[in-house]
Amino acid sequence: MKKFFPTIAFVAVALASLVLAGFAYFASRDAARIKFEAAADDAVSRMESRLDLHMSLLRATEAFFSAQSGEVSRAEFERFYKTLDVDGNLAGLLGLGYLKLVRPGEEGAAEQEIQRNYGLSRTILPTAGVPWQAPVMLLEPADKEGMRYLGFDVAADPASRAAMEQTIADNKLHSSGRRMLDPLSSWKDQSESMVTGFVIFARLGSGDAAQNEDPVKDTKGFLYAIFRARDLFDVILGKAPQLPVNIEAYDQSIDPNNLLFRSDAPPVHGYGLKTVRMIEVAGRPWAIVLRPTAAFTEPSSPFVPVVLGLFGLLLAGTIAMIARYQERAFDAASQLHETTEKSLLEKDLMLQEMRHRIKNSIARVLAISRQTAAHSADLKEFTNSFSARLQSMAASQDMLTRSRRQQADLGDLLRVELSQVFGKELPDGLLSGPQIMLDETMTQALGLTFHELATNALKYGEAGNSVGALKVDWSVEGKGRERTLAFNWTETGKTKLEAPTKTGFGTRLIDMNITRELRGTIDREFRDDGLRVRIRLPYPN
Template sequence: MKKFFPIVAFIAVALISLTMAGFAYFATQEAARIKFEATADDALNRIDSRIDLHLSLLRSTQALFNARNGGISRGEFKAFFSALDIDGNFAGLRGIGFLRLVKTGDEVAVERALLHDYGASHVIYPSTTTLSWRTPIVQFEPFDTSSQSSIGYDMFTEPVRREAIEKAMADDQQHASGRVQLGQETGAAQTFTGFLVFVRLNVETAPDGVNASTSSTSGFLYAAFRARDLFQTALSRTPLLPVNIEIYDGKVDANNLLFQSETPPVSTFGEKLVVSREITVAGRPWTILFRPTSAFSQPSSRAIPVMLGLFGLLLAGAIALVARYQERAYDAVSLLHETTEKSLLEKDLMLQEMKHRIKNSITRVLAIARQTASQATDVHEFSSSFSARLQAMAASQDILTRSRWQKADLGDLLRIELGQVFGKELPEGILSGPEVLLDETTTQALGLTFHELATNALKYGEAGNSANNRKGDWALKVDWSVEGRRRDRTLVLNWREAGQKKLEAPVKTGFGTKLIDLNVTRELRGTINRDFHDGGLNVEIRMPLSD
């Protein structure tokens, strides 16, 4: 589990950091949305207040006409309008006019009145209509070249205007028309997108002195608005707002577009910061869309979530590295502790082995001396044979010491160890097997094992007698083989001792036997099986081989 702790720590801290960065990102987006909605509401209030100001002018004009019971001459109306300073105070207002309500067929009386007021002939147009009512323009201010041609125009013949006029007939409220092109009815060269607001004008019809309040609709007052001038004036107040505005008459549709800001919206936010508002202007619903422009700044930097996420990843990496270094330090301490214990065990084992090996060496020297003396005919022959065998033991020990520090061949190791014990050159045939190269650890362990097996064979078996048999008939055979391939190789070694007497398993296990078992099972991670039978002893050693 501790090996995966750095990875787990990195993933945990990274997930927490990324979660915090995600929350920070969404908080930033939410703060931007709230701020922009406040900006959009500010823009909406500016538009609403500007429209209300213009409609208040229409109400004032209505009050003027009501005070005179509709009897306002062209001169009086012009004086009233000139005093308002329309260009300075009511930018976006095209003008204010009065429509006379007459039945179809009674146009002559209206045309006669127009001739009297303007000193020129003005015909009501379009000349023909299938409708019951006509509402020609009889007064309009400011009266200029462009508006002169509009005198006499019957607005009731145009469907969009007629819809608003019919609503104004039903009550005393103001009613806005849909989207219209101002100047289109007069054939003007330049037209403007805008809208009209109508309100009916009632006059008392009862004679003076009669206590009655009978009244009837004599016509309609209306205000004409140029949409672009009106909304640009409303939004030009300082501070300028970083919004792009689209205003639609009714639902959002290209055919209903009244106004669109010249400053394009910024595409960074996409559709996330699109605010939609619906307002009612003179009884007609409008839809307004607000989008941020490049001048809009978020309340907090968008880099904060990114920096928070990067900082969290760096912190997760640092924690993972610290955990990794701690793990390595712990492993190093554990390895040092294990090595120390192993060194102490090896030291103790080495001391025991030195004692045991010295004892065995003395035993072997005495055995060689005794065997040499039994075969020698005189002292000179004994001295010569005994010295030669001692020198062979020393040479074999020196070869074994050198072979333990490099790759050693299994066959050479067996020859050295057996020759060291038995004190003579081994005849051909007692060792058989392929070439097997052993590393340092395996060489040391097997060298001790073979030494102990050979010593036991010398002490207790017939190998010692056969070693002194001049005919070379040995009671010891050692063969080995390798099973498997590459990393799965296994060394199988068979140690066979033959003799005349029956061998039995010892009741008490000596140090030599323990040493053999420790070497094979612990050092070499193998197995050892001993088979004591009537004809002698078979020992099978199986151990894995490294590459």
């Protein structure tokens, strides 16, 4: 736990700081969103107020016509329009007019009314397949360009006719939807001068169309107002204080083909703020998309969460470093104490191991000395045999002592033991096999075994005359825990070699080392051309 305390402290403080920074970030995001939503609410409220004002114009015009029983002359309509002060109060209104509902056969009366009001001759051609038409009878402003639309059948436009039919059905205001307008009208072929706008219609009748079995019969005509969308929205956005919002207005749904207006000020997408509001304009839905502009400022600096996060990480790093220094000081003291105790323990273990090894070595030396003495004819033979065996044991122990892991290489062990018997100049090809590392037990036992085999070869075999008649090879057979060390000792050049009738101490020492101490097997094959010894030992490591 102490080891991981600096890391835990760093992670805990860093997480706490990042959480606080996250809270600050989301709080600033919420504050920015609330501020933007407030600006969006203000913009939508301005739109609805301005549109209500324009629609109230149609209601006022409807009231004016109703007061005159629908019989309004050009001069009366012109005076009424001038009192509206369109440029000062109703910016965005492109034109205001009256459409007469003309049934088949009434075209002549409508033509005479235009002649009487404007002194212009207009021909209203009947349209086959429709129950009524709606030609322009009055229009303001009635300048030279506007005059050319007098008598034009507005109902010939499908979208306008649908809006007028809805107006007849429920006696409410209805919009034509998005239309392409020229500076004076909405019924001209599209050209480069076209602008986006819409038309709102109001029914002019003598009764409630909803309570009449034939509402068309009770309808005298329609009042209409033409609006240019850009002028309308410029007034809305130009009102002080100016709103830091980009507006896109769509008729019915968000689609490029339905776009009514887009602000000149480009939106700033980096804030990630956007809202869509739906409003109703004369019975027709509008989708208003609002985004912040470069003029929008967040209520709090966006760098505050970053500063909090960096400060928290710096604090976490400082705490972790202090904890790390304290841990290292404590570890140094603990390690010194542990090293002292470990040194004492290792020293005690080494002393015990030395006593154990010395005891085993003395026991083995005594056993070898007794057996050597029992099989020696005189003191000289005993001295030579005993000295050779002690040197073999010493050589094996010396190899283990030089190894840090208390291990010896099988090939090196063979060279040492054979060199003591045959001399240090061993021929090439005498030994062959992979590198095999032997532990202490195998090193001691095989060292004596190799010494005895070499001594017997020197005494009785052809190898005594030439070490080249001796071949030694080894390999590892099997895998895992079933691995076996296979060792072959082959003496050649001797003819008619027979097994000895009496087993000497050297042979018994070999068998005891292989079968008892190393739990292996040994087979001797006395052949016509020499001796072959096969040794198999467990070698799982």
